[in-house]
Amino acid sequence: MTTNTLSRRRFLKVSAQAGGGLFIAAHLPGCSFGGALPIDLADDGFVPNAFLQLTTTNDVIFYCPADEMGQGIRTGLATLVGEELDVHPETMRVVSAGSHEDYNNPEYEMQLTGGSNAIRAFHEPLRQIGADTRALLLNAASLDLGIPAGQLTTENGMIIAGERRYPYGEFLGTASTLPLPEATPLKTRAQFKFIGSQFPRIDAEEKTTGEAVFGIDIDIPDMVSAVVVRAPVAGSRLISFNPERALGVSGVVDVIAISSGVAVVADSYWQANRAARLVEIEWQSTPLGSVSSATMRADLAAAIENDDQATTDREGDPENAFSESSQRHSAIFFTPLLAHAPMEPLNATLRLKNGVADLWTGVQAIGSAQGLIERITGYPREQIHVHNQYLGGGFGRRATLTHIVEVAEIALAVEKPVQLVWSREDDLQNGLYRPASLMKLHAALDHTGRITGWQARRAGGNLTPDYMRNSLPALMPNLPEFIFEGMTAATDYMLKRWTIDGSSVEGLHETYDLPNREISHVTVDHGLPLTFWRSVGHSYTSFAVESMMDELAEAASLDPVSFRLRQLENKPRMAAVIAKAGDLMNTMSVPEGHNLGLAAHSSFSTDVAQIAEVSVAENKIRVHKVTCVVDCGMAVNPDIIKSQLEGSVMFALTATLHGQIDLERGAVVQSNFHDYPILRMDEAPAVEVVIMPSDAGPTGIGEPGVPPLAPAVANAVYRATGQRLRELPLQLA
Amino acid sequence: MISFHLNGQNVEFSGDPDTPLLWVVRDFFKLKGSKFGCGAGLCGACTMHLDGSAIKTCVLPVAAVAQKQVTTIEGLSTEGELHPLQTAWVAHNVPQCGYCQSGQIMAAAALLKDNPNAGLEDIDRAMAGNICRCGCYPRIKNAIVDAGRQLAGAEKARKAPIAYDAMSEEFEA
Numbered sequence: 001m002t003t004n005t006l007s008r009r010r011f012l013k014v015s016a017q018a019g020g021g022l023f024i025a026a027h028l029p030g031c032s033f034g035g036a037l038p039i040d041l042a043d044d045g046f047v048p049n050a051f052l053q054l055t056t057t058n059d060v061i062f063y064c065p066a067d068e069m070g071q072g073i074r075t076g077l078a079t080l081v082g083e084e085l086d087v088h089p090e091t092m093r094v095v096s097a098g099s100h101e102d103y104n105n106p107e108y109e110m111q112l113t114g115g116s117n118a119i120r121a122f123h124e125p126l127r128q129i130g131a132d133t134r135a136l137l138l139n140a141a142s143l144d145l146g147i148p149a150g151q152l153t154t155e156n157g158m159i160i161a162g163e164r165r166y167p168y169g170e171f172l173g174t175a176s177t178l179p180l181p182e183a184t185p186l187k188t189r190a191q192f193k194f195i196g197s198q199f200p201r202i203d204a205e206e207k208t209t210g211e212a213v214f215g216i217d218i219d220i221p222d223m224v225s226a227v228v229v230r231a232p233v234a235g236s237r238l239i240s241f242n243p244e245r246a247l248g249v250s251g252v253v254d255v256i257a258i259s260s261g262v263a264v265v266a267d268s269y270w271q272a273n274r275a276a277r278l279v280e281i282e283w284q285s286t287p288l289g290s291v292s293s294a295t296m297r298a299d300l301a302a303a304i305e306n307d308d309q310a311t312t313d314r315e316g317d318p319e320n321a322f323s324e325s326s327q328r329h330s331a332i333f334f335t336p337l338l339a340h341a342p343m344e345p346l347n348a349t350l351r352l353k354n355g356v357a358d359l360w361t362g363v364q365a366i367g368s369a370q371g372l373i374e375r376i377t378g379y380p381r382e383q384i385h386v387h388n389q390y391l392g393g394g395f396g397r398r399a400t401l402t403h404i405v406e407v408a409e410i411a412l413a414v415e416k417p418v419q420l421v422w423s424r425e426d427d428l429q430n431g432l433y434r435p436a437s438l439m440k441l442h443a444a445l446d447h448t449g450r451i452t453g454w455q456a457r458r459a460g461g462n463l464t465p466d467y468m469r470n471s472l473p474a475l476m477p478n479l480p481e482f483i484f485e486g487m488t489a490a491t492d493y494m495l496k497r498w499t500i501d502g503s504s505v506e507g508l509h510e511t512y513d514l515p516n517r518e519i520s521h522v523t524v525d526h527g528l529p530l531t532f533w534r535s536v537g538h539s540y541t542s543f544a545v546e547s548m549m550d551e552l553a554e555a556a557s558l559d560p561v562s563f564r565l566r567q568l569e570n571k572p573r574m575a576a577v578i579a580k581a582g583d584l585m586n587t588m589s590v591p592e593g594h595n596l597g598l599a600a601h602s603s604f605s606t607d608v609a610q611i612a613e614v615s616v617a618e619n620k621i622r623v624h625k626v627t628c629v630v631d632c633g634m635a636v637n638p639d640i641i642k643s644q645l646e647g648s649v650m651f652a653l654t655a656t657l658h659g660q661i662d663l664e665r666g667a668v669v670q671s672n673f674h675d676y677p678i679l680r681m682d683e684a685p686a687v688e689v690v691i692m693p694s695d696a697g698p699t700g701i702g703e704p705g706v707p708p709l710a711p712a713v714a715n716a717v718y719r720a721t722g723q724r725l726r727e728l729p730l731q732l733a
Numbered sequence: 734m735i736s737f738h739l740n741g742q743n744v745e746f747s748g749d750p751d752t753p754l755l756w757v758v759r760d761f762f763k764l765k766g767s768k769f770g771c772g773a774g775l776c777g778a779c780t781m782h783l784d785g786s787a788i789k790t791c792v793l794p795v796a797a798v799a800q801k802q803v804t805t806i807e808g809l810s811t812e813g814e815l816h817p818l819q820t821a822w823v824a825h826n827v828p829q830c831g832y833c834q835s836g837q838i839m840a841a842a843a844l845l846k847d848n849p850n851a852g853l854e855d856i857d858r859a860m861a862g863n864i865c866r867c868g869c870y871p872r873i874k875n876a877i878v879d880a881g882r883q884l885a886g887a888e889k890a891r892k893a894p895i896a897y898d899a900m901s902e903e904f905e906a
Contacts, residue, residue, distance in 0.1 A: 070830030070867045200826050207831030208822040209815070210766020210806035214832060217765035250749060270756040271749075273772070343770050343778060343832040343866045392768070392832030393866050424771040639826050643872065647829055650868020673775040673864060682857040684870035 038098025046172040050102035058169040065103035066118035069394030071702040072640035084130030086154040099370040111367035116604035116700025131184040140175035215362040227272040230261040233666035236283040249275035288527040289666040300438035303459035303522040316516035321453030325444030333544035337661035338434040344392020348407040351417035362391035364399040368474035375477035376408035396532035434533030435461040439544040449556035454517040456508040462501035507541030512567035535706040538603040546599035546711030581609035597716025599708040606704035614716035633696040648705025740808025750796035766806035777863030780836035787843035806835035821876035829867035849885035
């Protein structure tokens with residue numbers, strides 16, 4: 001185990017991360033677990049570093065530091081380490097790493113899977129670990145065989161000495177006595193065997209046989225099930241409750257008050273959920289209780305014009321650019337609140353027994369889960385084991401861990417192992433949401449069609465205060481709540497008055513050269529909990545910016561491709577992506593009645609352009625095909641890149657055509673898939689993907705395919721109907 | 734007491750007859766491959782076969798399956814061999830998060846059993862009750878078409894009188 005002295009320094013860092021907005025990395029003692037590695041050592045196991053265990057029976061176990069929620073990260077990271085170790089990813093046993101600082105995401109300095117950064121951030125460290133471990137095995141084999149290391153080579157888990165082949169497992173005894181080499185040279189691109197090649201995801205088979213284990217599948221002896229009734233209006237506190245009718249339901253064990261509401265505990269989920277509806281509860285009222293979708297929209301409309309409340313980030317001289325321009329154009333765009341709706345409802349199973357806490361769940365932040373259990377139960381960190389399972393979808397939702405707080409409170413109260421399961425209704429009505437946004441764009445053009453001035457303002461809620469509120473208690477389990485309340489309030493104030501929450505406005509200008517620009521923000525906070533939703537700020541800013549680009553192209557009498565290329569002189573990578581998309585568009589044969597729309601967006605260091613083929617009949621928008629061009633650097637696993645873009649298109653098309661969370665007197669109206677519809681197979685377009693060849697380091701692919709889709713469809717709808725739709729979900733007049 | 738056949742075995746359940754089949758299978762018989770997604774028959778994650786037809790089990794009282802044949806994802810493949818749909822699922826790299834896939838495969842298996850030559854529109858219709866939030870739809874569709882071709886081929890081969898002589902008894906039995 002390495003000791004990272006930096007991560008033990010006593011300070012709290014708040015820094016703006018490129019593309020990720022305001023990000024908090026905590027460096028206080030206890031916020032990152034640094035005890036013994038959470039590895040079950042096989043009798044004959046050898047652990048050269050936190051990421052690998054090798055056995056004499058030639059098992060290679062890879063402890064994957066990022067959480068698998070469908071994005072293919074276990075396959076991707078196993079490919080990186082396997083490439084240098086010379087072990088095929090398919091033959092490794094890939095398991096979820098436990099909570100330990102050695103698994104911290106190198107950019108976040110904590111265990112967090114999000115922001116599409118895992119491939120980018122772990123690319124070099126994991127390849128280095130693979131290479132160093134292979135070098136160690138070569139050194140050990142050299143000693144054991146009496147052959148100079150330079151005369152040995154490897155092939156898929158074997159040491160090769162001339163005609164003879166020895167499995168890695170034969171040299172572990174000697175390897176364990178040798179120092180791990182450092183800075184071993186990495187392979188060149190021409191030497192790659194696994195990176196860039198096609199093979200099935202390592203989790204494909206177990207996910208087709210029903211054997212893959214998700215958090216909700218955990219079933220331990222004596223376990224009871226819990227369902228929590230939470231306030232219909234977020235933030236309302238419990239005044240009183242009457243458990244009597246619920247207690248009358250067969251199987252119900254207990255009905256107790258916890259910090260988020262009332263927990264109904266029963267022998268099974270179904271009993272608990274049935275009884276939960278019978279608890280009579282009186283809730284305190286809160287200001288959010290007077291907010292509806294219409295008043296929220298009106299508040300945003302007032303805020304977007306409120307210069308006094310705006311915080312601003314400027315570059316160049318936008319005023320001058322506007323005054324010198326003869327052609328100006330403005331437009332306002334709206335995007336609604338959205339829920340994540342992962343297929344697996346939130347859940348967690350906690351056993352507190354004999355001074356040991358075991359938590360089974362599927363979350364995007366397992367270190368934080370461990371911290372919350374420590375905070376609430378008081379168990380020492382080294383006695384808290386987090387067993388992270390496959391995540392049945394994440395999309396940002398599983399990075400906020402209020403359900404871990406709940407399960408800990410319930411387990412303490414009932415003194416039995418508890419499985420907490422949220423119903424779908426809980427998921428849609430009591431969650432955290434993608435904020436609603438109103439965006440006003442104002443552009444000045446010169447006579448050549450270049451954008452000379454750019455003003456972009458967004459009004460809406462910020463994510464950072466809610467993220468702090470939920471994550472700081474987990475990162476610093478030993479500090480009292482009031483400290484976090486103070487820190488959160490100070491940040492909230494700062495973001496309203498002085499500076500801009502990066503994730504609130506990300507994507508409003510970065511894709512293009514916009515030399516004279518003013519990005520401004522007006523915070524509108526209604527008290528509804530908000531969080532990251534796949535592609536975060538980009539999910540809405542791209543709709544505004546890329547719709548605007550088509551509007552401006554038309555104003556400049558240019559086609560959408562050449563207009564965009566004119567704004568990309570200093571962004572050659574995106575220029576190449578859009579040029580490629582333009583070439584593809586020119587050669588597409590489009591059936592009569594179908595129209596094409598283009599959009600492009602840079603996010604999370606990846607550039608994506610999409611062409612949507614759309615028809616409109618009887619006021620219904622149908623998307624037939626989406627062609628994606630992507631530059632995500634070196635393609636680690638091309639087929640996973642393709643599938644992430646396919647999935648991003650579907651995820652974004654749900655938001656484009658259907659997605660909308662409404663509030664009525666502060667409560668979420670939608671309750672299940674009948675009124676929060678998700679795209680189904682008969683609406684799914686065909687997707688084609690072109691990956692730009694690249695030698696650059698790999699960048700993320702979980703999110704960047706989401707942002708361009710809505711504006712690509714809106715731009716196609718404009719071509720089909722002449723209607724410029726500036727609100728999501730798209731609805732024709 | 735309700736008895737039914739679960740993946741070919743006779744089983745009995747003595748709890749509340751209103752309990753949805755999904756929870757009986759998951760909580761009582763401990764088969765966890767069928768998933769809970771909505772509790773309202775809207776997403777299809779809980780799809781099983783009831784006497785060979787696909788059915789959403791999160792809203793189906795266990796009382797309704799008395800004496801009937803229930804098949805779950807665990808009972809789809811036989812003798813350790815993957816069902817052609819499962820093979821196609823792996824070949825097409827279909828799953829992302831994987832949570833909905835048991836339901837998707839069970840819905841597809843019921844379709845192909847009746848109609849291995851199902852066309853794209855048949856597939857759209859048969860699969861309309863199954864949501865995949867990760868958006869694996871294009872691959873699901875391709876995998877179903879592929880598996881259908883294989884099953885149709887096997888069906889043809891089975892009907893050919895000579896070629897299958899030695900194995901046909903096993904098939905018929």
